[in-house]
Amino acid sequence: MNSLSPLTAQFVSHFGEMGSRWGINRTVGQIYALIFVSPKLLNADEIAESLEFSRSNVSIGLKELQSWRLVKLRHNTGDRKEYFEAPQDVWEIFKSLAEERRRREVDPTLSMLRDALLETPANEADTYAQDRMRQMHELIELSSTWFDDVQRLSPETLARLMRMGSSVKTVLDMTDKLKIVTGRGRSVKSKDE
Amino acid sequence: MNSLSPLTAQFVSHFGEMGSRWGINRTVGQIYALIFVSPKLLNADEIAESLEFSRSNVSIGLKELQSWRLVKLRHNTGDRKEYFEAPQDVWEIFKSLAEERRRREVDPTLSMLRDALLETPANEADTYAQDRMRQMHELIELSSTWFDDVQRLSPETLARLMRMGSSVKTVLDMTDKLKIVTGRGRSVKSKDE
DNA sequence: TTGAATTTTCAATAAATACTGAAAATTAGA
DNA sequence: TCTAATTTTCAGTATTTATTGAAAATTCAA
Numbered sequence: 001m002n003s004l005s006p007l008t009a010q011f012v013s014h015f016g017e018m019g020s021r022w023g024i025n026r027t028v029g030q031i032y033a034l035i036f037v038s039p040k041l042l043n044a045d046e047i048a049e050s051l052e053f054s055r056s057n058v059s060i061g062l063k064e065l066q067s068w069r070l071v072k073l074r075h076n077t078g079d080r081k082e083y084f085e086a087p088q089d090v091w092e093i094f095k096s097l098a099e100e101r102r103r104r105e106v107d108p109t110l111s112m113l114r115d116a117l118l119e120t121p122a123n124e125a126d127t128y129a130q131d132r133m134r135q136m137h138e139l140i141e142l143s144s145t146w147f148d149d150v151q152r153l154s155p156e157t158l159a160r161l162m163r164m165g166s167s168v169k170t171v172l173d174m175t176d177k178l179k180i181v182t183g184r185g186r187s188v189k190s191k192d193e
Numbered sequence: 194m195n196s197l198s199p200l201t202a203q204f205v206s207h208f209g210e211m212g213s214r215w216g217i218n219r220t221v222g223q224i225y226a227l228i229f230v231s232p233k234l235l236n237a238d239e240i241a242e243s244l245e246f247s248r249s250n251v252s253i254g255l256k257e258l259q260s261w262r263l264v265k266l267r268h269n270t271g272d273r274k275e276y277f278e279a280p281q282d283v284w285e286i287f288k289s290l291a292e293e294r295r296r297r298e299v300d301p302t303l304s305m306l307r308d309a310l311l312e313t314p315a316n317e318a319d320t321y322a323q324d325r326m327r328q329m330h331e332l333i334e335l336s337s338t339w340f341d342d343v344q345r346l347s348p349e350t351l352a353r354l355m356r357m358g359s360s361v362k363t364v365l366d367m368t369d370k371l372k373i374v375t376g377r378g379r380s381v382k383s384k385d386e
Numbered sequence: 387t388t389g390a391a392t393t394t395t396c397a398a399t400a401a402a403t404a405c406t407g408a409a410a411a412t413t414a415g416a
Numbered sequence: 417t418c419t420a421a422t423t424t425t426c427a428g429t430a431t432t433t434a435t436t437g438a439a440a441a442t443t444c445a446a
Contacts, residue, residue, distance in 0.1 A: 129230035149358035165342035
């Protein structure tokens, strides 16, 4: 890793390792890490130089990162090169990642499950299998629509919710009581309402 | 896939594909899927037979699944073979998965970041890099302690929270008002309180 | 303890994935 | 339009990861 400060080198190399546990590969992880901590926009040649990868490898990696919406392409005036940066807001980054994983992994699974649930079970075992698939479908559907909802909260509200931690239960209980008293909203029933 | 019903075959093969996008590999994904939808405990030979993998491959795959706490080992009376099953409760499964990912991916990253944050930046660029790392650390720390908290909620409370979706904001606002009126708890201040 | 049943390990091989350099394609200004 | 700068593609190679069969280790009941 040519001329990287020890601090950055450490970070970059950790992301390389982690990258491969993730779907993403080592190179891509390192490229991202480098861009993430860089105070200035970087171009592909600089990245290839710093990380000692071939130019073509960097090109492929950057394409991958763009497809995950983790890096943004920029142009500097009077320079034909393409420059890259990571979005500033880490929440934004987190959301892109989540959205993209959802698109690639969750949605296809939901769609497969939906199809499977429409089929007529051929025997006992199929009936059981279908029931398991139903449970899985329900869980995934519930958690992903919830994630959608939460994502739409303002960062402030979200932070508030998070800071609240498990004491959120008290709050829920409180509002249920209020609803019962005032008669507003539907009261909360058992799981299968 | 020997003698699997079309329904199960479809499910198993989807998990195979997905498995490789995940950290897990194709074989492991398929083994898990098969166990998940099976109405009875399965032993390694049955799995090898159904999926047409070598016995040793199944053995390795099962070890991997156990290390993720995704399958449980059982013994049938009067039979020396080891039988496997997936936990019944899909929430349990989800939690194991999350915990294990955390242990393997999140915790090492947090620890690397903490180390990096203790170092003295050598120059401008390092100062910036460290600041970016601080942002990342904060986000990861916040979301993982939150996840811990949420995980501790009863399934009912959790379901309640989820069903509530983004209207949770209204509830938070409501309680803030109550707290102000009654003077209980600390009021919620700006992000950097 | 022994030994049959069973699981695990391991070295060899196969398959998949990553990486490179060189050539082709694209781009934007002259 | 032409050309130099730049990015992308691609076929070949290297590396990593997955898979297997056979041998070793373990286990449990007799």
